[in-house]
Amino acid sequence: MTREAMIMVAPTGARKTRADHAALPLSIADTVAEAKACHAAGACALHAHVRDDEGSHVLDAGLYRELIGEMRAQVPDMLVQITSEAVGRYTPAEQADCIRAVDPDMASLSLREISADFGDTGLAREFFAWCDEAHVHVQHILYSPQDFEQFLDYRQRGIVPLEHRCVLFVLGRYNVGFQSEPQELDAFINYNLRGFDWFCCAFGAREQDCMLHAVTSGGHARVGFENNLYLPDGSLADSTAELVASLVAALDARGYSPMNGDSARARLGIRSA
DSSP states (O other), X not given: OOEEEOEEXXXXXXXXXXXXXXXXXXXXXHHHHHHXXXXXXXXXXXXXXXXXXXXOEEOOHHHHHHHHHHHHHHOTTSXXXXXXXXXXXXXXXXXXXXXXXXXXXXXXXXXXHHHHHHTTSHHHHHHHHHHHHTTOEEEEEESSHHHHHHHHHHHHTTSSOTTOOEEEEEESTTSGGGOOOGGGGHHXXXXXXXXXXXXXXXXXXXXXXXXXXXXXXXXXXEESTTTOOBOXXXXXXXXXXXXXXXXXXXHHTTTEEXXXXXXXXXXXXXXXX
């Protein structure tokens, strides 16, 4: 019996430039074109960043709304998740304000960033409650088991609603050379993850090995130029879509198929567009 896994793509990120890869999508048109190619290759969701005219990462509600509109017009089956990444530039309040202004179907939040100022105050509780009331699906980004412990504590104390069950485990962000190894995931999956929709992303050239470990352990994958530019054979990928196609082939060999947008929407409980 074939099993399914969600594949999310992160084709841009906040820090890479065209000096890193000539095909890095920076404009909205380029991002949508790359998302469309990734969808054709098997991805069901886009983790979206937007850049200003100088190519810098911005939390710009107008640009996000434009991107979401283009995605709905051109790739309607693909889910769109906006990022609130601070990149040392935005405060937790500004991150929250951007999400409120966009009111997206999906948003990702680094618990480490969002709690930097909010901490245990009512501001965090109020913001996460608003996300629930507005039906914004939140994926909590976690960089370490300690982050996961904080997330579980926040859920237990009601700062994060119990309905928030989607997390992303990030491998290699603080490693030398931004390189990951599959066994780094074990520190996360040793927890009881029953009831969680968990994803993994991994920095560095062993991204695909890490994704295979995640999916065969019950999770889902996020791949793309934000974290890695290389195929498993060490060659430079032409695009994030090529990374997706390579992962889909490797998963197929292990009896897994990529989940489509409708199935992913139902699995994650995303509101209808």
